[in-house]
Amino acid sequence: NHEIHLVKRPEAAPTHEHFEMVESEKPEPGEGEVLVKMLYVSVDPYMRGRMNDTKSYIAPFELNAPIEGGAIAEVTHSKASHLSEGDIITGMLPWKEYAVAKADSLRKIDPSLGPVTTSLGVLGMPGLTAYFGLMDIGQPKEGETIVVSGAAGAVGTTVVQIGKIVGCRVVGIAGSDEKTSYLKDELGVDETINYKKENVYEALQKACPDGIDVYFDNVGGDISDAVYPQLNKFARITQCGAIASYNVPNDQGPRMQMHLIKSSALIKGFTVGDYQDRFKEGFDELSKWLKEGRLTYEETVVEGFENIPDAFFGLFEGSNLGKQLVKVAEP
Numbered sequence: 001n002h003e004i005h006l007v008k009r010p011e012a013a014p015t016h017e018h019f020e021m022v023e024s025e026k027p028e029p030g031e032g033e034v035l036v037k038m039l040y041v042s043v044d045p046y047m048r049g050r051m052n053d054t055k056s057y058i059a060p061f062e063l064n065a066p067i068e069g070g071a072i073a074e075v076t077h078s079k080a081s082h083l084s085e086g087d088i089i090t091g092m093l094p095w096k097e098y099a100v101a102k103a104d105s106l107r108k109i110d111p112s113l114g115p116v117t118t119s120l121g122v123l124g125m126p127g128l129t130a131y132f133g134l135m136d137i138g139q140p141k142e143g144e145t146i147v148v149s150g151a152a153g154a155v156g157t158t159v160v161q162i163g164k165i166v167g168c169r170v171v172g173i174a175g176s177d178e179k180t181s182y183l184k185d186e187l188g189v190d191e192t193i194n195y196k197k198e199n200v201y202e203a204l205q206k207a208c209p210d211g212i213d214v215y216f217d218n219v220g221g222d223i224s225d226a227v228y229p230q231l232n233k234f235a236r237i238t239q240c241g242a243i244a245s246y247n248v249p250n251d252q253g254p255r256m257q258m259h260l261i262k263s264s265a266l267i268k269g270f271t272v273g274d275y276q277d278r279f280k281e282g283f284d285e286l287s288k289w290l291k292e293g294r295l296t297y298e299e300t301v302v303e304g305f306e307n308i309p310d311a312f313f314g315l316f317e318g319s320n321l322g323k324q325l326v327k328v329a330e331p
């Protein structure tokens, strides 16, 4: 059995020196617990924040202990009444090939809703983040213009599609031509901007002749600096993420608040957990759209337990189109 530990806290970008693969005994489940075999591990940008020893909405990872995150696994031994051998579950699990977990903390996946991996993407945390962040905070109205940064990632690809479902003009910003083509050709995004090649401010002026009503921000940094001056009166900003700042200690930028005054814009941060009481609503809506073929998704899958850190680093380099997963084993 192998597990992956955080052994050093990164100050800037995480690298292999911060992680270590450790051998361990296969654990034994106690009463109410199950032994599970890891099948898929989700790597997510928010995990970078948990590597810092700072107070946040979620506790920091401990040093010299396995990292923990969203995962899909198969029950191989059950000491809990409601889970049996062979069940495929999802939940927060330590990065271990075999792990013991409290059965109450796990959810059995309904395979009729789609491939099991959707429970870590479009029908999981990123999908719900897109749904509530756009619908509840963004309040998009038909005919309005939505700009999405980080548009080709797990959250972004869902946001742009919901934007089209509700009848908006959608502009997606991403970091490669492959990504912008995917957004246009496969997801029906109206205009795209490759921020690594184009002047984002000027490209937005062209792509948004009527200004910007909703800004769904996954990225922050320079891209947001280009968006704020182009906000329409009473624009809404969903502050979902700020990945451009996660590896920059004490990041500071130009002061953009004045643009919020002249546009009377509303900016609101959130964590998807704020919507826990409404998860069923979001889940039902997303699964309905998926079933009707109005919503689709993309996954980038890296193979091998030992490659989890590399897949995680890739999030900060833009290696992923859609949801980044690591496949650890076959069921």
Ligand code: NDP
Pocket (backbone or CB within 6 Å): 044, 045, 046, 125, 126, 129, 150, 151, 152, 153, 154, 155, 156, 173, 174, 175, 176, 179, 218, 219, 221, 239, 240, 241, 242, 243, 244, 245, 270, 271, 272, 273, 314, 315, 316, 317, 318, 319, 320, 321, 322, 323, 324
């Ligand atoms: P993604 O699948 O979008 O992966 C991250 C993407 O960010 C990369 O593919 C890359 O795409 C882009 N990126 C990386 N570094 C930079 C940079 N310096 N500048 C601009 N773009 C960059 O991840 P998720 O969909 O899981 O998450 C998206 C965002 O939403 C993150 O900021 C995350 O923290 C946040 N989030 C917030 C939640 C909440 O509850 N508020 C819940 C889930 C996610 P590219 O090639 O385009 O650069």
